[in-house]
Amino acid sequence: xxxxxxxxxxxxxxxxxxxxxxxxxxxxxxxxxxxxxxxxxxxxxxxxxxxxxxxxxxxxxxxxxxxxxxxxxxxxxxxxxxxxxxxxxxxxxxxxxxxxxxxxxxxxxxxxx
Amino acid sequence: xxxxxxxxxxxxxxxxxxxxxxxxxxxxxxxxxxxxxxxxxxxxxxxxxxxxxxxxxxxxxxxxxxxxxxxxxxxxxxxxxxxxxxxxxxxxxxxxxxxxxxxxxxxxxxx
Numbered sequence: 013x014x015x016x017x018x019x020x021x022x023x024x025x026x027x028x029x030x031x032x033x034x035x036x037x038x039x040x041x042x043x044x045x046x047x048x049x050x051x052x053x054x055x056x057x058x059x060x061x062x063x064x065x066x067x068x069x070x071x072x073x074x075x076x077x078x079x080x081x082x083x084x085x086x087x088x089x090x091x092x093x094x095x096x097x098x099x100x101x102x103x104x105x106x107x108x109x110x111x112x113x114x115x116x117x118x119x120x121x122x123x124x125x
Numbered sequence: 126x127x128x129x130x131x132x133x134x135x136x137x138x139x140x141x142x143x144x145x146x147x148x149x150x151x152x153x154x155x156x157x158x159x160x161x162x163x164x165x166x167x168x169x170x171x172x173x174x175x176x177x178x179x180x181x182x183x184x185x186x187x188x189x190x191x192x193x194x195x196x197x198x199x200x201x202x203x204x205x206x207x208x209x210x211x212x213x214x215x216x217x218x219x220x221x222x223x224x225x226x227x228x229x230x231x232x233x234x235x236x
Contacts, residue, residue: 016167045224054213055168055226062222070223102167109222111156114215116167 014039018103018117025093026125033088033120035103043109044086045070046078048099049119055102061086062109093124131214131227139235144201146230148214149194155219157190157197162211162229171199171212206236 016037025031037044045060047070057070061080075097077089086105090097101120106112132147150157156175160168174181174190174197181188187200201208211229218225 043222047224047226052228054228055215057224057226060222060224068222071225100165104168109217111154111158111173111217113158113170113173114160114168114224116160116169118167119165121165 014115016103016105016115016117018101018120020120021118022121024123024125027094028092031090031093031122033090033101033103033122035086035088035117036084037086037103037105037115038084039105039107039115040083041105041107041115042083043106043112043114044080045104045106045114046076046086046088047102047104048072048097049102050099058088058101060109093122095124098122098124131212131230133230134228135231135233137233137235138204140204140206142204144204144208144232144234146199146212146232148197148199148227150197150214150216150225150227151195152216152225153219154192154216156217157188158215159186159188159197159199160213160215160226162213164210168213201232204232204234206234208232209234 046058047055059078061067103117104114106114158173159171213229214227
């Protein structure tokens with residue numbers, strides 16, 4: 013089944029404790045992206061990747077890192093999480109960039125205390 | 126950062142009625158997409174309309190695009206309780222690979 017998976021689905025952590033949210037897709041998509049969703053603000057793009065080893069900042073990249081060492085995986089790293097990073101995070105992938113249909117993962121609800 | 130805007134923010138209708146929601150955006154685009162989100166779950170793609178198209182249909186969905194006004198509308202005809210969800214428009218800023226999502230319209234269809 014074609015899908016985007018994220019882990020963990022729920023995470024409660026404390027300020028400053030490094031964490032990684034994994035994202036994997038099995039559709040051989042080139043474009044992958046991370047979003048955060050906050051009430052009243054819609055989805056905001058954090059980082060995206062055009063292909064292996066090619067990443068770029070979205071609109072809200074501060075406090076996040078990403079890597080794309082393999083085509084299928086695109087982990088999101090929070091090296092020193094802070095309470096303002098409490099949010100619902102989505103990973104998405106698409107065949108290409110420039111407006112192709114995106115396929116979304118189920119989301120990761122992160123709480124930083 | 127620039128964001129799309131959906132209007133209205135929330136809409137409540139009776140089953141069988143039509144639901145119309147609007148999206149405005151700020152930059153030139155290649156295409157515009159509509160997505161649906163059920164209660165905190167992942168978004169699901171509904172329909173894509175290209176910048177050279179004015180109207181597109183898919184089942185009970187009708188999308189229009191007016192590039193001169195930088196706006197789009199999504200019409201859901203003969204709505205059902207299962208259509209209850211949030212609906213988002215999304216564009217890619219022309220010349221970039223960055224997606225911009227609107228703030229969404231929360232639709233509630235009453236049985």
